[in-house]
Amino acid sequence: MNCRDAIPLMHEYLDGDLPGTEAAKLKEHMLACRDCRAMFEQFEKTEALVRSLTPAPVPDDLTPKIMSGIPKPRRRSGWLRWVRRHPAVSVAAVFVAVMLVSFASLWNQDAELAVKGADLDQVQIHGHTVIVPQGRTVHGNLVVENGEVRVDGEVTGNLTVIDGTVNMASTAHIAGQIKQVDQALDYVWYKLNEWAGLIAR
Ligand SMILES: [Zn+2]
Structure with a gap:
């Protein structure tokens, strides 16, 4: 496995959608690749941050029984999905927010x-x-x-x-x-x- 293959698998893994054999391959790559390990940690942090800001989803058992034969659509808030697709942008946005806070406090001192x-x-x-x-x-x-x-x-x-x-x-x-x-x-x-x-x- 190379790094380019590893990244989408990381997202699937964090979604809980990655089959065991694939997960094992991903783990193997991450053990050998420090860059991917660092990236995975970053994704995990973003994920945790987003979860803490996102209201809990509606429990699945509220779905009528009639729907049980139909594949379930993913119940995910729009912006959680967006963040997953744009992890770099999301991390950057958090970074910018942190920068703004520290910049603002510096700026106050001289005002x-x-x-x-x-x-x-x-x-x-x-x-x-x-x-x-x-x-x-x-x-x-x-x-x-x-x-x-x-x-x-x-x-x-x-x-x-x-x-x-x-x-x-x-x-x-x-x-x-x-x-x-x-x-x-x-x-x-x-x-x-x-x-x-x-x-x-
Ligand atoms: Zn790698």
């Missing part, structure tokens, strides 16, 4: 602090930290991007923190809502959903 609001006179800024001091009142909304917010005083509107953290002192009072948005994470989720949607088609 510039931005503070928006109608009443910024009440706010103190030290480096990447935005402080609403005790006894001060920020009238209206306060939006902080790429920074840390410490609230000791009062905010009469909403506090929105984009890609940052919030620290509230016991003296703090925020009349509106506190919203934390992680743009990097949202972006990755968006991309992953887009990818999943594409496969499910």
Whole structure:
């Protein structure tokens, strides 16, 4: 057996469709071939990942008895099948997602602090930290991007923190809502959903 023959057999093996004699031949090849062994491990990982993301299939015994004489169609979700046919692309997509997460966290570190609001006179800024001091009142909304917010005083509107953290002192009072948005994470989720949607088609 050569490597080109081995790859389709790996998929059949993972599907549980490979007869014993073929499986033995495949195993024999993989014992001798490090490349195929590595590829098989990659397929297994993709398979496990996809399974963890795919809802459990409908049990087969729900199929009416009348159907028992007819060969059963494969019950598989569309995107599981797609992933099986395009394992390299799938692995690449997972890789890209992981890269996006690490890239996003790097990108956050260097991002510039931005503070928006109608009443910024009440706010103190030290480096990447935005402080609403005790006894001060920020009238209206306060939006902080790429920074840390410490609230000791009062905010009469909403506090929105984009890609940052919030620290509230016991003296703090925020009349509106506190919203934390992680743009990097949202972006990755968006991309992953887009990818999943594409496969499910
Ligand atoms: Zn090989």
